Amino acid sequence: MALAAIYQGVPEDVLLAIAEKKTTKEAWEAIKIMCTGVERVQEARVQTLKGEFESLMMKDSEKIEDFCLKLSGIVTNIRVLGEAMEESSVVRKILRAVPDKFLQIVSNIEQFGDVKVMLVEELVGRLKAHEERMKCRSEQSEQQQLLLAKKWKGRLDKSKIKCFNCNIYGHFASECDKPRRKKEYCQEANLAHFHDDEPSLL
Template sequence: MKVFMKAQGVWGAIEEDPKTVVDENKVQIALAAIYQGVPKEVLLPTAEKETAKEAWEAIKMMFVGAERVKEANVQTLKGEFESLTMKETYNIDDFCMKLSGIATNIWVLGEVMEESSIVRKILRAVPDKFLQIASNIEQFGDMKAMTVEELVDRLKAHEESESAERQQLLLASQNQRTRGAYFRDKSRIRCYNCNTLGHYASECSKSRREREKRQEVNIVVVEDDEPAIL
């Protein structure tokens, strides 16, 4: 109603100075705007007023309770907005959407919330894995010009970079453990081929021919103990 009356150039009928004479035509246009804007249950007591200013004040008095409820709801939403934090398991998109939803509800109730306030809140609420990038953005970024969408893109890029780095470290660790399995301590390993410590039989440097020669020598020694056989 206020916007309509300002557009019609009759808002002065509401903010009139008692000592100023207001054009009656403007008063009637302002009253018409009020009648068209209020619900039916409010129309009858409003219609009894003779001037637009009186009708406007009557509406304000009737809705003072609703204004108090609205203010209470705004304060509740602001408390929820400030206390919301992002856990390590949260998705950055889902968290920012929830935060923006609260900000939208505050705006619907008539409270103005700048986008820069949402940006700063996100930077304060992110978990430890985002602390470095959040600190850099706060120090070197244009906080007044930055949008929520731009901030989310930068946080997601950082998150993806961190994830790729963790994958590389994990792969390197697995490779190191695999290589370590081949270079483990063999000082107590006994080779059943040469009967010495320090390696497995599969790694033994003795050739198969040498093992066969040793077996032949053992046979000859045994046969020398039995006369007449040779």
């Protein structure tokens, strides 16, 4: 009766493995060995995931949302395997893993926020807001640089510029349609001389 009770209480794959056992003790020992093996595999998997969790760092070109989704996947797998992973540990990991461009907001969060009780969602929201502000500033800076370059180019008199590729005035070496001079061109491609001993222009 005890053996029948064991048969009814185990999954089908385990049942097939213990079907040939003649006594309850033999069946129970077989189940114990199988469960121990499964636990060891789970422990090894948890250690691997913890290693991935600790080593994961956000790249400069990566978005905060994409990085946090990746990190969240690792945390979920650790928790599914029965290992506790505190919210504060995940928050601290994100603060350590973000690149230097987040240094200011990270310092503010650590100084004025309560990291011990902060939710991951709250932290990600703050970092995303900071990311958007940086993006806007970067776009404005690029527009200003393009306007400045356009303004400078409009004022530039190329008739005084000597090409170091063909030695003809009126264009830069980078704009020259003549065959490239190898060594000399590489050394002087970014230089231009003016007539009448005027200073060189980088």
